[in-house]
Amino acid sequence: MPIIEIKNANIYQGENQVLKDVNLTVNKGEFVYLVGRTGSGKSSLLKTLYADLPLTEGDAVVVGHQLRNMHWREVPYLRRKLGIVFQDFRLLTDRNVAENLRFVLKATGWKDKKAMDEKINEVLEQVGLKHKALKMPFEMSGGEQQRVDIARALLNSPKLILADEPTGNLDPITTDEIMTLLLSIAQKTNAAIVMATHDYTVVQKYPARLIKTEGGKVIDNATIDNL
Numbered sequence: 307m308p309i310i311e312i313k314n315a316n317i318y319q320g321e322n323q324v325l326k327d328v329n330l331t332v333n334k335g336e337f338v339y340l341v342g343r344t345g346s347g348k349s350s351l352l353k354t355l356y357a358d359l360p361l362t363e364g365d366a367v368v369v370g371h372q373l374r375n376m377h378w379r380e381v382p383y384l385r386r387k388l389g390i391v392f393q394d395f396r397l398l399t400d401r402n403v404a405e406n407l408r409f410v411l412k413a414t415g416w417k418d419k420k421a422m423d424e425k426i427n428e429v430l431e432q433v434g435l436k437h438k439a440l441k442m443p444f445e446m447s448g449g450e451q452q453r454v455d456i457a458r459a460l461l462n463s464p465k466l467i468l469a470d471e472p473t474g475n476l477d478p479i480t481t482d483e484i485m486t487l488l489l490s491i492a493q494k495t496n497a498a499i500v501m502a503t504h505d506y507t508v509v510q511k512y513p514a515r516l517i518k519t520e521g522g523k524v525i526d527n528a529t530i531d532n533l
């Protein structure tokens with residue numbers, strides 16, 4: 307069953323058409339790179355997938371939700387089924403790691419304290435940071451903060467993880483660690499991952515399906531030599 311199915315979608319930023327006639331299917335557990343030059347529409351495509359940009363032309367179903375003309379009330383239900391990872395981590399700076407995670411759980415409807423504690427432990431274990439639950443974000447390295455960001459994305463057991471340049475701020479060794487983590491998550495949890503990246507070293511080292519935005523189009527199964 308596809309996790310993402312986009313058909314004949316046109317994607318706009320305001321009046322500007324950014325992508326035309328987008329057709330894309332991503333299946334359960336697939337790892338997909340999204341590449342393309344700056345300004346070619348990678349973020350716009352990701353934003354469409356998590357309903358930050360409204361879809362008005364064409365059809366798209368993401369984790370079972372129809373995106374076209376989605377009512378704002380439905381957006382939180384879609385987001386709950388997604389994990390979103392950003393380049394700049396976006397952790398709350400005034401609270402420790404566990405409280406950052408608890409904040410998201412509460413915001414997504416969790417109530418039971420014991421269940422929340424268990425979930426926080428579980429996702430920190432998944433990203434190898436169980437011993438850092440009480441650290442403040444500023445006490446952690448960039449790679450560790452990115453792991454917390456990934457842990458946060460895992461809280462609601464998503465079937466789709468959208469990652470916008472998750473290694474963009476990291477050195478090569480930390481980048482390798484984060485890539486290994488993301489690939490193992492795709493394998494263990496069977497979540498599909500769509501990862502926007504500029505880092506062609508990563509793409510070469512960890513080959514996977516390549517989707518490319520270019521000239522207002524989305525090109526599937528692009529190859530490394532025509533990036």
Ligand SMILES: Nc1ncnc2c1ncn2[C@@H]1O[C@H](COP(=O)(O)OP(=O)(O)OP(=O)(O)O)[C@@H](O)[C@H]1O
Nearest residue numbers: 319320322324342343344345346347348349350351
């Ligand atoms: N909020 C916005 N309002 C209007 N136009 C925008 C907005 N955000 C992006 N755009 C325009 O839409 C086009 C696609 O931008 P987008 O951010 O999707 O590209 P990108 O491939 O993700 O680039 P980058 O790699 O720099 O993140 C660009 O021409 C950009 O200027």
